[in-house]
Amino acid sequence: MANLQKPENAPLRATALDPDQFCLRPRLGPPDRGTLRIGLVCDVIRFRRAHEATTSRDKRGENQMTKNCYLRALGMAFGIAGLALAGGQPAQAAEPFTISSSAFKDGGMLQVKNAGNIKKNPNCVGDNVSPPLAWKNAPEGTKSYAITMRDLAGRGGLGVDHWVIYGIPASVTGFAEGEASKPSDKFVGGQNLPKTGLYFGPCAPPNTTYHHYVITLIATDLDPKALKPGLTIPELLNALKGHDKGATEIVALFKHP
Known part of the structure; x- marks a missing residue:
């Protein structure tokens, strides 16, 4: 066996x-x-x-x-x-903080009407109409917003600060077309290149490539009335240290027609 x-x-x-x-x-x-x-x-x-x-x-x-x-x-x-x-299940992650425009996509073209209108400057060929903007999903703890728009290639590479506003209440979720081209109780004006405290559109010189205009939206925990008017971008960013809650941006292009 x-x-x-x-x-x-x-x-x-x-x-x-x-x-x-x-x-x-x-x-x-x-x-x-x-x-x-x-x-x-x-x-x-x-x-x-x-x-x-x-x-x-x-x-x-x-x-x-x-x-x-x-x-x-x-x-x-x-x-x-x-x-x-x-x-x-763990809670789903919060939706991202975003900014958009109904007039152009990120990396899209601004229209001629959005260009600056300083008559003594031949490069300013537009009507200085600010583009419409909208944002959503503000970070937790947001009390106000700030917006800047810069062209880093402007003035031969020295850069141009086109738009500096802040003190935008957290209840505001955007601006209609042209709304930021005139004074409003929805924001506090800073100091851009022409020192208007408002939107200042592109004034790109001829015979150059597309300029990139970076529009940055910053969420802060500051009260809308916390900062005085007339701050430059460096002064604003310094004042926001320790108070920023998050940021998002959209880029627009423009070329002298």
Whole structure:
């Protein structure tokens, strides 16, 4: 007769899951997806065992009733586990803080009417109409906003500060077309190149490539009346240190027609 003794180095075979050993182990810490799934598996095993035990004892046609009870209990277990899993999911990340314009896309062209209108400057060929802007999803704790617009390639690379406003209340979510070209109680004017405290459009010289106008929106925790009028961009940024909550930007292009 063949020797059926297992060799000493024979690999061990996996054994079936024993719920009495596995499911009774304590689960430490708050429930997460893993522990909830383990609990669901253990509940299914226990319901299956109860069904088999009841079936073996009952041979008089009541098997269907037991099966129905088993299925209802199993459905309830899956439902409860599903609700627990849904409730245990981490909260979705907040939507990003963004700024946009209905007149141009990020990296799109400004219109001639958005260009500056300083009559003594032949490079200013527009009507100085500020573009429409809108923003959403302000960072938590925002009390006011600031907006700057700069052309870093302007003046032969020295840069031009076209727009500096701040003290915009948190309740404001944008400006209509032309709204920032005139004084308003929605903002405090800073000091741009022509020192108007308002929007100042592009005045790009001819025979140059497209200039990039970076419009930056900064969320702050400062009261809208906290800063005095007339701040330059460097002064504004210095005043916002420790009070900035987040920023977003959009870039517009313009070329002398």
